[in-house]
Amino acid sequence: MRKFLGKKKKDSEDSGSSPSGSGSSQPPQGGSSGAPGEVLSVKPAYLNLAEFTFPTRALSMFSNSRDEEIILDRCRWCSDGFTHTFMNWTTNIIAGIPQTDDYRAISYVWGQTVQLPMRCSHCGHSFHIPMHSAYRFRRLMMMTANSGDSVWLDALSIDQTSPEDKARVIAVMGDIYSRAKTVAVLFPEADGEGFKIMYDLTQAANAINANKLEFSQPGQDGHPRPRLAELSKVCTEFYEMLGRFDQNLHKYLYWRRAWTFQEWALARNISITWEGGMPVNLEPVKTVILRAAITTSIYAFSQKEYAIIKMGLSGASVPGLFETVRRLFPDELAFHPLGTVDEKEISIDVMMPSMRFGSALGLRASRGPDMSRLANPLPIDQMFSLRPNLQESEEDRFRNRLSMALSTFGISKREAGFEADLISCWASMCNIKYEYKVHDSYVVALQKVLRSLRTDHKIKVYNFLVNTSGASGEVDANFQDYACLHEQCNAAVVRGRFYGIPMFTGRADTGVHLRLAIARPTILPQLKGSGTELRKIKDASILFVVPLKNHDEVLFHMARCVSGTADGMVFTDVLRNISEILKGTSPEQLERSSLVVVSIPLDSPDASSMSKAIGMLTWAIIPCGLDAGSCFVAREGINGTLCLATSGKAGLEVVAYVTLTDHQSGTLLISVAAHELNCGCGADHSIGNIELTLKSPIRGGVVNSALLDDRLIRGNICFEGGTYVAY
Numbered sequence: 001m002r003k004f005l006g007k008k009k010k011d012s013e014d015s016g017s018s019p020s021g022s023g024s025s026q027p028p029q030g031g032s033s034g035a036p037g038e039v040l041s042v043k044p045a046y047l048n049l050a051e052f053t054f055p056t057r058a059l060s061m062f063s064n065s066r067d068e069e070i071i072l073d074r075c076r077w078c079s080d081g082f083t084h085t086f087m088n089w090t091t092n093i094i095a096g097i098p099q100t101d102d103y104r105a106i107s108y109v110w111g112q113t114v115q116l117p118m119r120c121s122h123c124g125h126s127f128h129i130p131m132h133s134a135y136r137f138r139r140l141m142m143m144t145a146n147s148g149d150s151v152w153l154d155a156l157s158i159d160q161t162s163p164e165d166k167a168r169v170i171a172v173m174g175d176i177y178s179r180a181k182t183v184a185v186l187f188p189e190a191d192g193e194g195f196k197i198m199y200d201l202t203q204a205a206n207a208i209n210a211n212k213l214e215f216s217q218p219g220q221d222g223h224p225r226p227r228l229a230e231l232s233k234v235c236t237e238f239y240e241m242l243g244r245f246d247q248n249l250h251k252y253l254y255w256r257r258a259w260t261f262q263e264w265a266l267a268r269n270i271s272i273t274w275e276g277g278m279p280v281n282l283e284p285v286k287t288v289i290l291r292a293a294i295t296t297s298i299y300a301f302s303q304k305e306y307a308i309i310k311m312g313l314s315g316a317s318v319p320g321l322f323e324t325v326r327r328l329f330p331d332e333l334a335f336h337p338l339g340t341v342d343e344k345e346i347s348i349d350v351m352m353p354s355m356r357f358g359s360a361l362g363l364r365a366s367r368g369p370d371m372s373r374l375a376n377p378l379p380i381d382q383m384f385s386l387r388p389n390l391q392e393s394e395e396d397r398f399r400n401r402l403s404m405a406l407s408t409f410g411i412s413k414r415e416a417g418f419e420a421d422l423i424s425c426w427a428s429m430c431n432i433k434y435e436y437k438v439h440d441s442y443v444v445a446l447q448k449v450l451r452s453l454r455t456d457h458k459i460k461v462y463n464f465l466v467n468t469s470g471a472s473g474e475v476d477a478n479f480q481d482y483a484c485l486h487e488q489c490n491a492a493v494v495r496g497r498f499y500g501i502p503m504f505t506g507r508a509d510t511g512v513h514l515r516l517a518i519a520r521p522t523i524l525p526q527l528k529g530s531g532t533e534l535r536k537i538k539d540a541s542i543l544f545v546v547p548l549k550n551h552d553e554v555l556f557h558m559a560r561c562v563s564g565t566a567d568g569m570v571f572t573d574v575l576r577n578i579s580e581i582l583k584g585t586s587p588e589q590l591e592r593s594s595l596v597v598v599s600i601p602l603d604s605p606d607a608s609s610m611s612k613a614i615g616m617l618t619w620a621i622i623p624c625g626l627d628a629g630s631c632f633v634a635r636e637g638i639n640g641t642l643c644l645a646t647s648g649k650a651g652l653e654v655v656a657y658v659t660l661t662d663h664q665s666g667t668l669l670i671s672v673a674a675h676e677l678n679c680g681c682g683a684d685h686s687i688g689n690i691e692l693t694l695k696s697p698i699r700g701g702v703v704n705s706a707l708l709d710d711r712l713i714r715g716n717i718c719f720e721g722g723t724y725v726a727y
Helices: 056-061 133-142 163-170 174-180 189-210 214-216 225-247 260-267 287-308 315-328 343-351 395-411 420-428 442-455 510-518 551-561 575-581 587-591 609-614
Strands: 070-072 079-088 087-093 104-105 114-120 126-131 150-154 180-186 268-274 532-536 543-545 591-601 615-625 632-638 642-648 651-657 659-663 666-669 687-694 709-718 722-727
Touching: 070 133, 079 133, 079 268, 087 133, 104 174, 104 260, 104 651, 114 189, 126 133, 133 180, 163 174, 174 420, 180 260, 189 214, 189 225, 189 287, 189 642, 214 225, 214 287, 214 442, 225 287, 225 315, 260 395, 260 420, 268 442, 287 315, 395 420, 420 442, 510 575, 510 615, 510 666, 543 551, 551 575, 551 591, 551 615, 551 659, 587 591, 591 642, 615 651, 651 722
Parallel strands: 070 114, 087 150, 104 150, 104 180, 180 268
Antiparallel strands: 079 087, 114 126, 532 632, 532 722, 543 591, 591 615, 615 659, 632 642, 642 651, 659 666, 687 709
């Protein structure tokens, strides 16, 4: 079996070539220029999954039973770690938190575990660890590049009998996986299809990278057409496989688990193997695919219709497609987190793609073509640095990782054995300090993390919906739905995504927000809140309350609340989307909710006398059984947004957040800047200021770019005296 497993440590110091039997994905160096008629220097060697499948008769070589005892050479009770040898292949397993970066972190799906017995042959100590089987443990031990290498394996590296050690290590899991030289991923046996796509993606990327100079040549360079046609085919296959993987992500067990997502996301590089296949590791994977994606995306984005290498992409679609790459293969050193790039910089890139591309693609370090050397331009891969050494403050790094963690977590529905782990998996990725308890409910764990973000890191985390009781103004149980980028439901021509993560920007897609508001549960989870300060808005009023089942009446009143322009070419009428959502919702759900239209008096220098009389029209969805006459409009003190509140059984409670909707800019929470009553300054504490910037998603291929200009809604509102506390 040694031919499958790589080299012994002493043999690995020769020429630096890949370990024998390890599937190296590193392409040959250099370009691909050659004599006319020459084909591609490197072609993709796609996987035959049937031939790669591990023979059933060979399984007995790894174990005779699921709970077969594992013999260790050393353990943490007689050494500083663990050592395991099997088939002359030795693996060192780190105990506790790694003290160096010279290790591989193992990523796999736990699944249904047994208490796997282990015994140290050196000191005789016996113990158990949670593991699916002896076969899986031995497969995991063979995921190193060389015999004698070190790994970090959660089931063994963490003392599973010690709650204190679990809490200590889980709090820094983000560092453990981001510092590892490589994250070694074992795809479960059920994910053979996903493994094949990832394997083939890497092979196609090899071919693209090996022929990278072709993407830097002008179209009239005399290069043989057959080669370019062949390269076009490989690029088309690359993006077709990327799309297929993204569309089928929900099917793959590895991608559904809560913890594995952070292990994949934080990896500097990745090796992959399949539990149902030969014990061969394919590496590197992540950097190979990213370099191919960046090279081809820059080429397609800058060349547009003049591209000689065809890959089935329009230049205008590239930024949106590249977002998919960044979500599937996140890299906090290579990319700006989704939604954190300066929008003006993106706008310039979109308007002048042949000159620059970094902001539109989210590359942390890049530059456009060297315009002084048009006759001999730089190769595309020299126009960017995949992982630049940029100086960032500790807080900036934290915010960037948080944005990356949340946007990545949201690409697929996640599963965990405990609800608390659906929060802990991304919170630990960011090393957020809070009291982790494995049996906490989802909303209790979320409440703890939100307090840490708002208090320790001073981050404003917006709530869009009221769906908890006892902490009605503190915790939005639909947090994750607003923690990922929203695609604009009424964007025409080219797909548009709203800039920034909704829970950080206060802006969401109208369709997403309406669906979630309608789906509010009738029984709300109970929390113990610390209270939310409320200040009533003077002269704000509820104009209409319309049951959602009255379709036409709802659309009539919503039309009065929607601003902006729907030209039918850049933006379609968002009321059509609202109508489709209402028609697609069950009558039982519609019976439970009503639309409420709220007028906010706004003293604005930009408003006409008519609009001042009517006020700023906003809307919210409230439960049908709620007495709207008892509600009042207030500014909540946590994020400063406007809400509806009423008297409940246990005192005041927030019942909904009022929003403003725009054809071009989606649905926005209304933030009010105000001085605290006890701040002691000389300002007028009875006045609050509203300043909403209506931004349209920036994208190429639009017909009327004037519709993408920013617009401003501004003015003052007045508070009534005193404050209240809602729970």
